[in-house]
Amino acid sequence: MSETAVVIGSGPEVRSGGCLCGKVRFTVTGPVDDPHICACKDCAKRSGGPFQWWVGFPTPGLEWTGAEPTWFDTHPGKTARGFCPDCGSHIAARDCGGDTITGILATALDHHDTDPALVPTNLNRLAEAAPWLAQAG
Ligand SMILES: [Zn+2]
Ligand SMILES: [Zn+2]
Secondary structure, three states: OOOOOOOOOOOOOEEEEEOOOOOEEEEEEOOOEEEEEEOOHHHHHHHOOOOEEEEEEEHHHEEEOOEOOEEEEEEOOOEEEEEOOOOOOEEEEEEOOOOOEEEEEHHHEOOOOOOHHHOOOEEEOHHHHOOOHHHHO
């Protein structure tokens, strides 16, 4: 896990996010951990796209300010994925067993398109899922 996130200003980093319809809302406090893209078959199947853009935040700093997502046990007893039960937006991932970092879909964050801390540092299995992508840009 990366410890290289830069704290902006003197206070803790706080980011907000939510789903497409607004039912699920949350804030995360603390530095970004391991922003990456994952193109594993699970991520592709659940998202409906070739990959998902993940970023970790300290679990104690995660607060559900709207409804909490519905959790689906991707691997029962190991990991679960959270999504909005109304609009289906993918929001989060958590490991069963008290993980200190919770995975958030960067696209669920309100300012993911302008936040330099979220730029992926690892493109996990991207070529496997979308071999055409490198040529597409
Ligand atoms: Zn929703
Ligand atoms: Zn994955």
